[in-house]
Amino acid sequence: MRLLLVIFSLLMASPSTEVDLDMDEYLYGHVRDSYEWHITTINGKPVSIPLPVIVISKAGGGAHIFSSHHLEEGEYKGFSIATSGKYANKIVEKGSDGAQIRPWDFSITKNVLGLMINSAILVLIILLTARWYRKHDAAEEAPAGGTGIMEMMVTMVEDDIIKDCVGEDYKRYSPYLLTAFFFIFINNLMGIVPFFPGGANITGNIAVTLVLALFTFFTVNILGNKHYWKDILWPDVPTWLKVPIPLMPVIEIIGMFTKPFSLMVRLFANILAGHFMILGVIAVIFLTAKMGAAVNGGLTVVAVVLGVFMDCLELLVAFIQAYVFTMLSAVFIGLSRPKAETD
Amino acid sequence: MSLITPDFGLLVWMTLIFGIVFFVLAKWGFPMITDSVQKRADRINESIAKAREAEERLRNLSSEQEALIEKARKEQAAILKEAAASRDAIIEQAKVQARDEAAKITEQAMTRIAAEKESALRDVRTEVAMLSVAVAEKVLRKDLDSDPGRDELLGRLVDEISSSEELNS
Numbered sequence: 036m037r038l039l040l041v042i043f044s045l046l047m048a049s050p051s052t053e054v055d056l057d058m059d060e061y062l063y064g065h066v067r068d069s070y071e072w073h074i075t076t077i078n079g080k081p082v083s084i085p086l087p088v089i090v091i092s093k094a095g096g097g098a099h100i101f102s103s104h105h106l107e108e109g110e111y112k113g114f115s116i117a118t119s120g121k122y123a124n125k126i127v128e129k130g131s132d133g134a135q136i137r138p139w140d141f142s143i144t145k146n147v148l149g150l151m152i153n154s155a156i157l158v159l160i161i162l163l164t165a166r167w168y169r170k171h172d173a174a175e176e177a178p179a180g181g182t183g184i185m186e187m188m189v190t191m192v193e194d195d196i197i198k199d200c201v202g203e204d205y206k207r208y209s210p211y212l213l214t215a216f217f218f219i220f221i222n223n224l225m226g227i228v229p230f231f232p233g234g235a236n237i238t239g240n241i242a243v244t245l246v247l248a249l250f251t252f253f254t255v256n257i258l259g260n261k262h263y264w265k266d267i268l269w270p271d272v273p274t275w276l277k278v279p280i281p282l283m284p285v286i287e288i289i290g291m292f293t294k295p296f297s298l299m300v301r302l303f304a305n306i307l308a309g310h311f312m313i314l315g316v317i318a319v320i321f322l323t324a325k326m327g328a329a330v331n332g333g334l335t336v337v338a339v340v341l342g343v344f345m346d347c348l349e350l351l352v353a354f355i356q357a358y359v360f361t362m363l364s365a366v367f368i369g370l371s372r373p374k375a376e377t378d
Numbered sequence: 379m380s381l382i383t384p385d386f387g388l389l390v391w392m393t394l395i396f397g398i399v400f401f402v403l404a405k406w407g408f409p410m411i412t413d414s415v416q417k418r419a420d421r422i423n424e425s426i427a428k429a430r431e432a433e434e435r436l437r438n439l440s441s442e443q444e445a446l447i448e449k450a451r452k453e454q455a456a457i458l459k460e461a462a463a464s465r466d467a468i469i470e471q472a473k474v475q476a477r478d479e480a481a482k483i484t485e486q487a488m489t490r491i492a493a494e495k496e497s498a499l500r501d502v503r504t505e506v507a508m509l510s511v512a513v514a515e516k517v518l519r520k521d522l523d524s525d526p527g528r529d530e531l532l533g534r535l536v537d538e539i540s541s542s543e544e545l546n547s
Contacts, residue, residue: 067380068388089387124380140387147391154399161407173414174421189411209412210404218399242384246392250400307381 056321066236066310067124068146070103070116074231084231086148090114091139094130103142114138146243149225149235157221160185192216192361200365201372208368211254215247216361223306223353227346238356239306241299248299251364256291259371266373267291294367298360305356309349316341503546510539 064073072084085104092099096113105111106126117127117135126142127135143151164185167178178186197205197212222243225233237243267287269277276283319338323331514535 063381068385125385140385141390142387143391144388146388147395150392150395154395158399158402158407161403161411165407165410168410168414173418177418186411186415189408190415193412193415206412210408211400213408213412214396214400214403217403218396240388241382242388243392245384246389246396250396 056318058318058322061318061321062311062314065314066239066307068144068236068240069124070106070126070142070144072145072148072231072235086145087143088114088126089141089143090126090128091141092128093136093138094128096128096138145235146237146240149232149237150222150243152232153222153225153237154218156225157217160221161217164189188217189213192358196358196362196365200362201369204372207258208254208365211250212361212365212368215250215364216357219247219302219360220353220357223357224350226306226310227349227353236307236310238302239310241303244299244303247302247360248295251298251367252292252295254364255294255367255371258368260373262373263371294363298363302356302360305352309345309352313342313345313349316345 070088071086074082074084076082085102087100088103088106089100090098092113094113099112099114101111106114106116109115113128114126115128117123117125120135122135122137125137126140128138130136160181164178164182167182171178177183192213193205193209196216197209201208201212219238222237226236226238228234267290268284270283270287272283316338320331320335323334517535518532
């Protein structure tokens with residue numbers, strides 16, 4: 036197997052591929068959102084799936100829906116993809132003064148399509164699992180196979196995370212937390228798969244983790260009981276910490292926002308870092324292509340071994356991050372429902 | 379840098395997609411699964427509780443049985459003991475009765491023996507007296523006929539008889 040890889044890498048090192056690798060473009064191009072789904076490049080020609088662009092002009096050009104392949108050549112209906120500046124790699128239009136303006140951009144980008152595909156897979160899996168319970172008397176028999184695995188995972192999340200962290204009325208929160216867990220988990224997993232329909236860096240995108248964190252934030256603060264609000268606005272500390280300068284309430288209110296913020300950044304940074312690491316390891320193969328067959332071959336073996344290791348690590352991280360996000364959400368929810376102090 | 383600035387379009391799509399996924403799964407997905415699993419867990423717990431109860435009852439049954447046997451054994455022992463006691467008492471009583479009877483019989487025999495002896499003695503005495511008289515008569519008759527010292531002998535005989543008479547009275 037390794038020998039094959041070495042031979043393969045030797046073939047790759049032929050003079051015709053001697054082009055400088057743009058490391059920044061390589062790394063960011065793989066992790067950022069885009070208007071088309073790049074699959075591969077054959078003979079210098081990119082093979083990609085064009086995706087629908089949905090934009091509403093801010094300069095009065097109206098709403099437009101068109102395929103993203105029109106943007107490959109440059110401007111289309113006044114819209115183009117910025118190559119540099121504040122809006123690099125985003126669709127921009129020209130304002131009346133010639134400056135770049137970002138229109139309302141609701142395009143089905145790579146991440147949006149990835150989200151749709153992954154969500155469809157998730158919904159399918161869960162509904163198929165639920166269908167088994169609808170057709171069978173679960174009190175009489177236990178599921179086997181895929182349903183059994185799903186039951187095991189659902190039970191694990193419910194028993195280990197939700198029941199323990201939320202406390203008494205966990206049933207009310209269990210659907211949200213389970214959805215969050217499986218949503219993050221499947222998107223993490225699909226992010227590791229290197230080809231279509233995987234490979235979109237979804238949970239490593241800050242917009243996605245921001246929405247997830249906001250869901251937790253609103254769940255915590257809308258459903259929090261009056262003791263929770265009392266602990267924030269009038270905590271049990273010496274009075275001079277609350278009046279005249281409301282030191283503790285201010286800290287508590289900042290805490291309200293730092294909790295979901297930490298959720299957002301943790302998931303985003305972990306997944307993004309994982310993608311960067313794998314990309315970096317694989318980049319070694321291409322960076323050493325000019326150094327001759329021996330060096331390139333040796334380092335390719337190292338890179339592949341490391342890549343396998345990193346992928347295994349990422350599988351672990353995919354699970355751990357879903358677990359951690361769900362657990363911390365459950366903990367925050369649990370904290371938002373304290374019981375009256377019994378004294 | 380665009381990596382850390384959330385894109386508005388993606389935010390909207392993510393909210394929409396996650397919202398739909400959450401709605402669908404919360405309505406038709408997870409509650410079905412968790413409730414079913416809960417139902418099964420309840421049922422298993424219930425079954426275990428029932429089994430434990432049955433086992434408890436079975437154990438009680440056997441202990442009840444044991445208690446019954448124990449009681450019967452005790453009763454048996456008590457009855458045996460009582461029987462032995464009454465047997466002993468009867469034997470004892472019989473012994474006492476027999477002893478009393480024997481004593482009574484012995485006493486009666488003694489009395490009779492004494493009476494017999496008395497009458498026998500009386501007979502013997504009468505016989506001896508008669509014999510003495512006869513002997514004396516014969517001796518007297520012969521001696522009185524021939525012996526010169528008859529007066530002396532007569533006197534001695536009279537003395538002897540009178541002295542023996544004194545002894546017997």
